[in-house]
Amino acid sequence: MKKIYLTVLTVLALGIFLGFSINDNPNGSRTPASTDKVVVNQNDNNIPVSVNGNIYYFDNFDAPNDTAALKSRGYSVYRNGTISGAPSTNFWFTGNPAVFPAFNGDPDDYAGGNYQSAGSLGNIDNWLVLPDLDVVAGDSIQFYSRAPTGSTFPDSIRVMYNPTNNTLPSDPNWIELGRFKVNTAGTWELRGFEAPTTNFSARFAIRYNVVNGGLNGLNSDYIGIDGLAVIGGGVLPVELTSFVSVINNNNVTLNWSTASEINNSGFDIERSSVNGEWSKVGNVTGNGTSAVSHSYSYTDRNIETGNYNYRLKQIDFNGNFEYFNLSNEVIIGIPSKYDLSQNYPNPFNPSTTISYEIPVDGAVSLKIFDMSGKEVMSLVDGVKNAGYYSINFNAANLSSGIYFYSLSANDFTSVKKMMLIK
Numbered sequence: 001m002k003k004i005y006l007t008v009l010t011v012l013a014l015g016i017f018l019g020f021s022i023n024d025n026p027n028g029s030r031t032p033a034s035t036d037k038v039v040v041n042q043n044d045n046n047i048p049v050s051v052n053g054n055i056y057y058f059d060n061f062d063a064p065n066d067t068a069a070l071k072s073r074g075y076s077v078y079r080n081g082t083i084s085g086a087p088s089t090n091f092w093f094t095g096n097p098a099v100f101p102a103f104n105g106d107p108d109d110y111a112g113g114n115y116q117s118a119g120s121l122g123n124i125d126n127w128l129v130l131p132d133l134d135v136v137a138g139d140s141i142q143f144y145s146r147a148p149t150g151s152t153f154p155d156s157i158r159v160m161y162n163p164t165n166n167t168l169p170s171d172p173n174w175i176e177l178g179r180f181k182v183n184t185a186g187t188w189e190l191r192g193f194e195a196p197t198t199n200f201s202a203r204f205a206i207r208y209n210v211v212n213g214g215l216n217g218l219n220s221d222y223i224g225i226d227g228l229a230v231i232g233g234g235v236l237p238v239e240l241t242s243f244v245s246v247i248n249n250n251n252v253t254l255n256w257s258t259a260s261e262i263n264n265s266g267f268d269i270e271r272s273s274v275n276g277e278w279s280k281v282g283n284v285t286g287n288g289t290s291a292v293s294h295s296y297s298y299t300d301r302n303i304e305t306g307n308y309n310y311r312l313k314q315i316d317f318n319g320n321f322e323y324f325n326l327s328n329e330v331i332i333g334i335p336s337k338y339d340l341s342q343n344y345p346n347p348f349n350p351s352t353t354i355s356y357e358i359p360v361d362g363a364v365s366l367k368i369f370d371m372s373g374k375e376v377m378s379l380v381d382g383v384k385n386a387g388y389y390s391i392n393f394n395a396a397n398l399s400s401g402i403y404f405y406s407l408s409a410n411d412f413t414s415v416k417k418m419m420l421i422k
Contacts, residue, residue, distance in 0.1 A: 057133055057230040060104060065094045065111040074131035076167035084214065085120030092128060095224050103144045103188040103226035110226035115153075118214035126208040127160075129167045133230060134320060135195045135202040136262070141177075142192040143206065143228040149186035153221035156181050158207040159191070163199035179209070182223050194233070200263050200316070204230065238264050238286075238314045240324050241293070245310065250332050250357075250388035253299045254310060256324075261290045268313040269298050273306055286314070302341075302355040303332050305387030334386045335359050340407040340414040343393070347419040350396040354379070356407050360386050365408040368393065371401060384409075395420050 059073070067077050067090050079091045097107030111128070118124045130141075147155050158179040162171060177193035195202070206225060213220030243256040254269065264286030272278045287294050300310075310326040335357035343352045358364060366380035376398060379391050393405070400422045406415045 055229045056232050057130065059228045061095075061102070061110045061226050061228070062105055063094045063108050065092060066090045067092050069094075070111070070128065076127070076129040078127040078129070078167075078169050079117060079125075080127055080169040081118055081125035081213070082122035083117075083119045084122050087119035087122075088114075088116035091117035091126045095226075099148055099222055100146065100186075100224065102224070110224045112222065112224050113208040114222040115210075115213050115215060115217060115220035117208075118210075118217065118220065121212075121214040121216045124208055124210040124213040124220055125169070127169050127205050128207075128225070129203055129205040130228075130230070132165050132201040132203060134200045134263075134316070135161075135163075135198065135204075135230075136232065137195055137198045138233045140192045140194045140231050140233055141204040141228070142190060142231060144188040144190050144226045145182050145223060146186075146188045147182040147184045147221060147223050149184065151184045151221045154181050154210075154219050155221055155223050156209055156219075157191075157223070158209045159193045160203075160205040160207060161193075161195055162203040162205070163197050165201040165203065167203060167205075174205070188224075188226065190227075198262060238262070238322070240312075243312065243324055243326055245326055245328065245330050247330060247332070249335065250303045250305070251299055251301045252303055252308070252310070252330050252332075253297060254312075254326070255295070255297050256312065257293060257295045258287075258290075259293055261287050261294065263289060263316045265315045265317045267296065268315065269300065270311050270313055271300060272309050278311070280313075288317075302353070302388065302390040304389055305332050305334060305385075307331050332388060335388060338407075338409060338412040338414070340405075340416060342416055343405065343418045347421045348395070349420060349422050350398075351392055351394045352418065353390055353392055354405055355388070355390040357388055358384055358386050358409055360410070362410050365406075366391065367406050369404045369406065371403075376403070379405075 070077050070092055077092055091113060093112050095102055095108045095110035095112045101107040102109040113126055115124070117126055141159065145157060156179060159177045161175045161177050162173050164171070164173045166173060175196065180191060183189035208223055210220040212218050238261050239259040241257045241259045246253045246255065266286040267284045268280050269282040269284065270278045271281050281300050282298050284296050284298050308330045310330060312324040313321050314324065315321045337357070337359055339357040341355040343354045345352055354366065356366065362383065364380050364382065364384040367375055368377040368379065370376050379393060398420060400420050402417060402419050404415055404417055406413065
């Protein structure tokens with residue numbers, strides 16, 4: 001059978017009128033690309049993504065797919081074989097639908113390679129190295145490939161994995177995950193290869209690898225690659241085994257445990273009122289990488305009466321993050337008696353927080369006095385519903401010294417002392 005002749009000019013003519021969607025090529029992190037868990041890729045316009053065994057990197061190879069276009073999408077490409085004569089400039093190129101159509105998309109939406117990259121005669125070793133990814137052992141690279149129908153040339157592909165961020169074919173850390181002869185039965189064939197180790201900033205690579213290739217060689221013809229995906233089948237960077245809350249008056253203590261951790265910088269604690277916006281209320285440092293269980297706790301203090309939701313934002317050292325939601329709603333009820341708490345911090349400069357409790361609806365007054373008994377500020381003066389309250393007192397315009405704050409509500413009055421030090 002004759003080899004499929006595909007000139008560089010044909011490739012360029014096909015690619016010049018075709019667009020490319022950046023959505024097919026999300027940034028290279030372990031931040032997936034479908035929606036069955038609340039995760040957000042902060043490097044990809046806050047697109048909701050998934051980590052439950054679903055795709056976290058994909059490329060449908062929408063044209064163009066020449067060497068320059070592949071590089072612009074984050075791939076590293078190398079011609080690592082031997083060459084004689086005049087080889088083609090683009091050793092990866094946009095597919096030719098006259099040879100066979102793409103697996104999906106427009107007919108030319110696939111990456112092609114052929115014998116011309118070795119010129120007249122040589123060994124083909126063309127590398128297509130993916131962007132760096134946060135890979136967990138058990139994740140897999142999967143893609144479709146094929147050769148021309150009935151081709152008698154034994155074109156072959158090797159699939160590689162590098163636990164480091166080095167893209168060079170000469171790097172000694174490359175591991176061969178497998179090799180295969182490209183399908184000539186007239187259909188696209190799905191192949192998958194599993195990562196053996198967990199490494200953040202790791203690389204997968206596809207090698208079009210043929211000995212005795214080129215125009216006069218016996219082993220090379222034409223191949224296509226399409227529908228590439230990296231799928232998260234391994235253990236998540238942080239595996240939570242429990243996440244519960246304990247309420248004490250208007251203080252909420254969150255307790256959670258992990259079975260293992262990989263690259264865990266820590267947890268932001270976030271709170272929202274029901275149907276409200278989330279806000280960060282605290283942070284707890286993680287344990288980096290650990291194969292043993294760890295327990296964590298955080299207390300959110302002086303919460304006003306109401307219904308709340310909580311979640312943990314687990315953050316990796318490289319900036320990727322994942323949310324874990326508390327399964328139950330937290331309800332802060334109504335206090336049983338009046339109370340005025342000691343301000344915190346105390347002494348303070350220039351701000352402090354004053355908390356108080358009101359068991360029934362009514363008029364409430366909270367005022368600040370200096371040492372002479374002169375009122376210097378009114379913080380609250382009006383009707384309040386029963387509940388827990390906290391208010392920030394900023395004394396930036398006052399002089400250092402001792403001050404008093406007084407709470408009056410119905411027949412209850414309480415006075416406490418605080419110290420401003422500048």
